[in-house]
Amino acid sequence: MESPLYIVTFILTMGFATVVTRAAPFMLFSKQGEHPVLIFLGRYLPPAVMLLLLIYCVKDINWFVNKGGINEVVALSVVTIAHLLFRNSLISILLGTGLYMALRQGVI
């Protein structure tokens, strides 16, 4: 177990870095908020980053070993279908996670 001092500095570092990302636009761009490059990035960087984060989460799957990736593909498909049907983030996430846990723990 890590020392309490390490955990506290860890939490403060992560908290500070988070605040930096949230406060940056108010400190930096309050004058240039209308700049076309910023508007373009404001619109199209988030969708790209979301996909990168999704890929980052599943990048360590070994696709070539026994059931490699099947659970993830099935559960993410359920998330997608549920979200297209109900468009309720909570329902989509809970359904997908519940199914994934059941698959991983051999319940199904």
Added chain:
Amino acid sequence: MTVAPPPSSIEQTDLEQSFTKDALKTTLPVLFGYVPMGMAFGLLLADQGYAWYWATLMGLLIFAGAAQFMAIGLLAAHAGLFEVAMTTLLLNSRHVFYGLSLIHSLKAKGWRRLYVIFGLTDETYSLLTAHHATSNQKYQTNEDEGKFQFIITALNQSYWVAGCTLGALLGSIITFDTTGLDFTLPALFMVLVIEQYKATRKLFPFIIALICAVTSLTLFDSDSMLLISITMTLVLLLGTQQFQAKGVIK
């Protein structure tokens, strides 16, 4: 018998009450989202052997879902503080761009303003922008709007902290097989990908991201994928913007 509402002191109280009522109603979907997500986080952290109050402290001082989930792995790896800071900055870099559109509509002042900026999660941001678009007739002064924005942020964080704490407490009391619980994170990103597509109706950001992810995973160490692929994506998006501005592509 109906009596006309007497002087303004009562109206003021009515307004304050309707503030809280409105804020509770507005934040209800976030309550149902944050409590289970916070609990999933708390369970996972407690599962690693951490005391419950660390989950509470993280909910209070970090208040960022994806970063906190990432923190579990970083803590386990005893990551250096520079790595922690860089990973968090990258993970939350989207806030920089989300915040841009809020510059003109954030009405909270003073310490309330600082708190709203601190608590500007994806969900808080969504509620604030959605509320700003529909509430102009109700809260006529910027002061009222600002107070309302503050209450929304505080309620959201209280749900999150409650969820984190509850999950960690349950996790240290009952033994529960959490295998696969961390799937909440990819599931969340899947949902956000769909939401982003619905908002932009454009495929090119996703195509660019896919190309960059595959390139970075093929050519480089998979641990540095996030940093490399986001940088590549940023460069390609800037290029796209330049071409678009010059009229080369639509």
